[in-house]
Amino acid sequence: MKIKAKPHGILFFFLLIGLAYSSQTDIRIIYINNVDGYLRACHCPGNLFGGLLYAFGVVDELRAENPNTIFLDAGDLLPAKDWKPKAEYAVEFYNKMKVDAVNIGDQEFWFGTQFLKSLSGKANFPFISANLLVKDREFFKPWLIKEISGIKIGIAGILNPETMNFLDKEKISEVEVLDYRKVLPEILNEFKRQRVSMIILLSHSGLEEDKQIAKQFPEINFIIGAHSENLLKKPVIEGGTAIFQVEHYAHYLGVLDVKVEGNRVINYQNKVVKLESVPVVREAAQIYQTYLDASDALVDSLSLKAKQANRDYKANPKPSDCGSCHFDEYNHWSRTQHAFAWEVITKDGRTTDVSCLSCHTTRFGKSGGFVSAEVTPGLVNVGCVSCHTDFEGHPDKKESMNPISEATCVQCHDKPNSPDFELSYYRKAVLHKMKYHVVRKGDWLSKLAGKYYNNVSRWQIIYRANRAEVKNPDLIFPKQKLIIPAIPENKIH
Numbered sequence: 001m002k003i004k005a006k007p008h009g010i011l012f013f014f015l016l017i018g019l020a021y022s023s024q025t026d027i028r029i030i031y032i033n034n035v036d037g038y039l040r041a042c043h044c045p046g047n048l049f050g051g052l053l054y055a056f057g058v059v060d061e062l063r064a065e066n067p068n069t070i071f072l073d074a075g076d077l078l079p080a081k082d083w084k085p086k087a088e089y090a091v092e093f094y095n096k097m098k099v100d101a102v103n104i105g106d107q108e109f110w111f112g113t114q115f116l117k118s119l120s121g122k123a124n125f126p127f128i129s130a131n132l133l134v135k136d137r138e139f140f141k142p143w144l145i146k147e148i149s150g151i152k153i154g155i156a157g158i159l160n161p162e163t164m165n166f167l168d169k170e171k172i173s174e175v176e177v178l179d180y181r182k183v184l185p186e187i188l189n190e191f192k193r194q195r196v197s198m199i200i201l202l203s204h205s206g207l208e209e210d211k212q213i214a215k216q217f218p219e220i221n222f223i224i225g226a227h228s229e230n231l232l233k234k235p236v237i238e239g240g241t242a243i244f245q246v247e248h249y250a251h252y253l254g255v256l257d258v259k260v261e262g263n264r265v266i267n268y269q270n271k272v273v274k275l276e277s278v279p280v281v282r283e284a285a286q287i288y289q290t291y292l293d294a295s296d297a298l299v300d301s302l303s304l305k306a307k308q309a310n311r312d313y314k315a316n317p318k319p320s321d322c323g324s325c326h327f328d329e330y331n332h333w334s335r336t337q338h339a340f341a342w343e344v345i346t347k348d349g350r351t352t353d354v355s356c357l358s359c360h361t362t363r364f365g366k367s368g369g370f371v372s373a374e375v376t377p378g379l380v381n382v383g384c385v386s387c388h389t390d391f392e393g394h395p396d397k398k399e400s401m402n403p404i405s406e407a408t409c410v411q412c413h414d415k416p417n418s419p420d421f422e423l424s425y426y427r428k429a430v431l432h433k434m435k436y437h438v439v440r441k442g443d444w445l446s447k448l449a450g451k452y453y454n455n456v457s458r459w460q461i462i463y464r465a466n467r468a469e470v471k472n473p474d475l476i477f478p479k480q481k482l483i484i485p486a487i488p489e490n491k492i493h
């Protein structure tokens with residue numbers, strides 16, 4: 001992929017001047033934020049493209065265009081759930097992508113301080129934060145100065161204390177977050193003393209806070225923001241400071257080209273590169289493959305343990321077990337999307353990617369839950385007990401099962417994976433109520449999708465649900481009774 005900055009008038013003007021003053025240097029700053037451990041997009045509705053797998057080659061090309069490049073991350077590199085190796089492989093990617101600094105975001109503490117410390121030991125790049133204090137664990141720096149082609153760049157990192165609120169207190173018991181308004185002046189003075197040509201603040205604070213910081217500290221040239229996950233195609237300007245941010249999950253990379261003359265920034269240009277339809281380079285594919293292999297090995301070892309436990313491994317009931325008494329509910333469920341949750345990850349070849357299993361199988365990681373397709377073939381998909389979790393002793397026990405709460409759904413229907421989730425609409429679509437359509441002459445599947453979903457391209461949902469009866473999607477016959485799976489009303493548009 002060729003990435004070209006389109007010079008606008010003003011830059012061209014400076015280029016001309018540049019011929020007269022050859023002391024100009026072009027510095028390129030590649031930036032990113034809130035990667036959230038995404039090595040590769042899951043292709044769930046909220047996450048259709050991107051990931052470090054794709055960022056890798058683009059960074060290479062951007063660097064080839066200008067060797068005076070630095071690459072910075074404003075924080076939340078690590079996932080706030082899932083599996084630790086995903087965090088480790090994110091660092092592995094960054095090692096090979098020659099990242100220059102990662103600002104510590106709140107999610108970096110998800111696996112605790114000790115884990116972050118050991119991870120930083122494996123990193124070829126520094127983690128930084130100016131307003132964090134971690135007791136007895138000085139594994140990161142407050143700031144650094146990067147010298148590139150004789151140009152000094154001051155880089156500091158900060159974290160908004162409020163972002164830490166979502167973490168369990170015990171994970172951050174050793175962490176103290178200082179007021180960055182108190183620590184920044186000292187650092188900015190140090191940068192001045194060392195005669196840096198530009199100051200970059202990596203700020204894990206959210207856009208609104210960044211605007212305040214820009215107002216208070218006008219000597220900062222650029223703020224690379226994070227946390228509020230805004231996609232800023234153009235920087236937000238506050239006084240003389242430009243604020244940048246590129247959404248999340250490695251969907252985009254930011255590219256800031258700065259022209260420095262003598263000791264100051266004279267001009268800059270910014271663009272945002274969407275990591276969609278970009279080729280994967282070999283080195284990136286190799287790292288990703290080692291991740292998949294490690295994931296595969298984990299599923300294998302879980303499998304082996306369950307097999308060794310043999311009689312003791314008591315798998316949860318599978319849908320057909322419940323279906324032996326609840327035939328109608330079973331029939332309905334087997335036509336919903338939950339009954340195809342495994343098939344969609346099979347298509348993607350990711351049935352041993354542990355980062356998919358917790359949501360696309362039944363109770364992965366929970367007692368008696370899904371282990372592997374081999375050991376627990378009945379627990380692929382989002383089965384009955386994913387929702388009816390209070391099933392132990394049923395139907396013999398007297399009390400009825402707990403009604404299903406929103407908390408049950410949002411373990412899986414979270415922001416990244418199900419951005420349109422709204423309980424009232426989604427709940428109606430899973431209540432075990434069957435809806436039928438009797439085929440008339442002139443009906444075809446996409447026409448029915450248009451009628452029921454207002455969207456002709458959703459015909460596959462009807463096809464999938466009726467696959468046992470409809471062998472060929474082009475052939476449906478008058479008087480045939482088709483099931484029309486319910487979909488959430490807010491998706492009917």
Ligand code: HEC
Pocket residue numbers: 317321322323324325326384385388391394395399400401402
């Ligand atoms: C041996 C037959 C049998 C099996 C197997 C069975 N159930 Fe039931 N279930 C019943 C009976 C009987 C009732 C009470 C029916 C009624 O009140 O109409 C019931 C009621 C329910 C209810 C209704 C509400 C409540 O809270 O009482 C739910 C939900 C339910 N079962 C879910 C399940 C699930 C999930 C499974 C599989 C894990 C399952 N059942 C397996 C017989 C069975």
Ligand code: HEC
Pocket residue numbers: 041042043044045337344345348350353355356357358359360411412413414417418419420421
């Ligand atoms: C936190 C839970 C969660 C995780 C983890 C997750 N998914 Fe999903 N995925 C969902 C949900 C929920 C939906 C449906 C969302 C909706 O329609 O609102 C979905 C939808 C999808 C779809 C679209 C299905 C269709 O019918 O078009 C694909 C493909 C998919 N996921 C693949 C994956 C893969 C591959 C992974 C692992 C890399 C993964 N998912 C990880 C929850 C998750």
Ligand code: HEC
Pocket residue numbers: 319320322323326329330331333334338382383384385386387388402403404427430431432
């Ligand atoms: C996506 C979540 C989900 C899945 C998966 C699911 N159910 Fe339900 N089920 C519900 C909800 C919601 C209700 C309404 C009652 C409630 O909120 O507790 C319900 C109600 C029921 C009832 C009570 C009677 C009725 O029809 O309303 C039975 C019986 C039942 N489910 C059986 C099953 C069986 C059997 C399976 C698997 C084949 C299954 N359910 C899978 C969400 C689910």
Ligand code: HEC
Pocket residue numbers: 337338340341342344358359360361362363382386387404405408409410411412413423425426427428429430486487488491
């Ligand atoms: C264990 C994870 C999990 C749980 C729990 C879960 N879902 Fe899902 N849900 C999924 C996945 C994965 C998909 C996408 C499957 C596919 O497209 O093949 C999905 C799809 C759906 C869809 C279809 C969306 C569409 O675009 O058509 C609805 C509706 C839905 N879920 C509602 C619910 C509700 C309501 C609950 C709670 C009662 C719930 N789900 C609980 C994982 C889950």
